[in-house]
Amino acid sequence: GAVVSQHPSWVICKSGTSVKIECRSLDFQATTMFWYRQFPKQSLMLMATSNEGSKATYEQGVEKDKFLINHASLTLSTLTVTSAHPEDSSFYICSARAYRDPVYSNQPQHFGDGTRLSIL
């Protein structure tokens, strides 16, 4: 149980293109989803937290107009990198949790496989 599917796995596109990444919970309702980014040899860094039906909460230093997050249903969240540039090239990964309340951060998060984004 608790399977999260993330697509696409790999994207290569030209500078200036917008890229959408999907994160789906397949067998549970993901009230809360998290988006992380990982640069080479660095740790997973939280970009934003999204609760179903609400606006995402972005971490300091993450541009909300650059990284658009939509979480309109209990099984799907999307991250759109708008007008992507080479410095946006990174590994992006989502995770999901069935409960909204932060008190449930004593429960494991369920991760997708990640998306490798390369902007030329």
Place this chain on the structure above:
Amino acid sequence: ILNVEQSPQSLHVQEGDSTNFTCSFPSSNFYALHWYRWETAKSPEALFVMTLNGDEKKKGRISATLNTKEGYSYLYIKGSQPEDSATYLCASVSGNTGKLIFGQGTTLQVKP
């Protein structure tokens, strides 16, 4: 400690060896400590979530301990097997933020 730190960064052992890694995290306002195993081309898989000082958890040949007062957790693997080869991530949750702060991971390579 302001960040979550893991050591060593990488480890190479022979099949059958037992090994352990360390995760150091901020002890103030501690809420929970997560361990994940991340195999190449797969998604991170939850191993343990620990909350209480002195907690010990076990899953097969893998076990973990927690010291919230001094801010560290150990992950032990007994009799390592090639299939244990992966990156092991720990993540700390402080207060009621619900946010996971990850370490850089320890990459384990088990040679047959």
